[in-house]
Amino acid sequence: DAGITQSPRHKVTETGTPVTLRCHQTENHRYMYWYRQDPGHGLRLIHYSYGVKDTDKGEVSDGYSVSRSKTEDFLLTLESATSSQTSVYFCAISESATGSYEQYFGPGTRLTVT
Amino acid sequence: GQNIDQPTEMTATEGAIVQINCTYQTSGFNGLFWYQQHAGEAPTFLSYNVLDGLEEKGRFSSFLSRSKGYSYLLLKELQMKDSASYLCAVRDDNAGNMLTFGGGTRLMVKP
Numbered sequence: 003d004a005g006i007t008q009s010p011r012h013k014v015t016e017t018g019t020p021v022t023l024r025c026h027q028t029e030n031h032r033y034m035y036w037y038r039q040d041p042g043h044g045l046r047l048i049h050y051s052y053g054v055k056d057t058d059k060g061e062v063s064d065g066y067s068v069s070r071s072k073t074e075d076f077l078l079t080l081e082s083a084t085s086s087q088t089s090v091y092f093c094a095i096s097e098s099a100t101g102s103y104e105q106y107f108g109p110g111t112r113l114t115v116t
Numbered sequence: 117g118q119n120i121d122q123p124t125e126m127t128a129t130e131g132a133i134v135q136i137n138c139t140y141q142t143s144g145f146n147g148l149f150w151y152q153q154h155a156g157e158a159p160t161f162l163s164y165n166v167l168d169g170l171e172e173k174g175r176f177s178s179f180l181s182r183s184k185g186y187s188y189l190l191l192k193e194l195q196m197k198d199s200a201s202y203l204c205a206v207r208d209d210n211a212g213n214m215l216t217f218g219g220g221t222r223l224m225v226k227p
Contacts, residue, residue: 035214044203045159045217060214092158099213102166104149107158 005029008093008108016116021080023111025093027073033096034076035105036060036068038089045092051076052099083115120218122204127224128194136189136202136221144210150178150189151203153220159203162189191223199225 005028015021025034036048037060047060049068057068065087067079080087090112094105119141128134140148147166151159165171165180165187177190189202201220207213 042219044219045205047214047216050214058212061216099207100146102147102164104161104164105215107160109158 006093006095006106006108008091008111010111011109012112014114014116015083017084018082021083021113021115023078023091023093023113025076025078025095025108027076027095029095029097029106030073031095031097031106032073033099033105034070035094035096036066036076036078037092037094038062038087039092039110040089048078048091083113085115087113088115089113120204120206120216122202122218122221124219125222125224127226128191130194130196130225130227132194133190133192134194134223136191136204136223138187138189138204138218140185140187140204140206140218142185142206142208142210142216144208145182145185145206146209146213147207148178148180148187149205149207149215150187151205153201153203155200162202194225196225196227199223 009024035050037045046062051057051070069077092110093108096105097103121139150162153159163178170179175192180187201222203220204218205215
């Protein structure tokens with residue numbers, strides 16, 4: 003199994019509070035991704051990173067920011083959480099974004115915003 | 117943009133064969149992936165197709181027709197542990213080579 007962990011695994015927070023989710027990898031993969039998964043929508047890309055300090059927006063980036071100061075860590079921040087951000091968040095890693103290189107997913111973080 | 121369609125749910129019997137279809141529309145097709153996801157767990161990689169034809173891997177096979185924008189995942193000799201969601205994802209080189217996922221097909225295997 004790819005060495006990828008997420009923390010926390012579960013979090014309940016109130017509307018308007020800031021929240022940071024952490025993704026940590028031990029594989030030295032270049033690419034890291036944050037997805038959210040909601041019933042009826044499947045997995046949707048929030049942000050991704052293609053190297054230290056190199057990030058870009060995905061399909062549903064509004065209300066989220068990311069940072070990658072080290073190869074192994076990719077942080078997702080909700081500056082002011084809203085109930086619409088209640089979801090399961092998955093981090094993924096890959097060696098490359100081309101060819102047959104698949105993405106490996108972390109165990110997920112279940113976030114509830116009340 | 118991209119549009120990826122899969123059936124929402126399917127039911128099959130243990131020991132049988134099931135085919136899960138995926139259709140897509142994309143401007144810069146650059147590969148199609150299938151993932152398996154058990155309830156409450158992370159998706160795990162099953163297969164990759166970029167050229168037309170069938171890729172076989174044990175009990176699982178995946179087929180691609182680029183001209184038709186169509187793929188299917190074939191599961192043979194179904195086992196109870198195959199009850200899971202199956203996600204189709206398309207890579208588009210006009211979208212930074214990022215993956216776009218379909219909504220997933222929940223497969224229930226019955227005895």
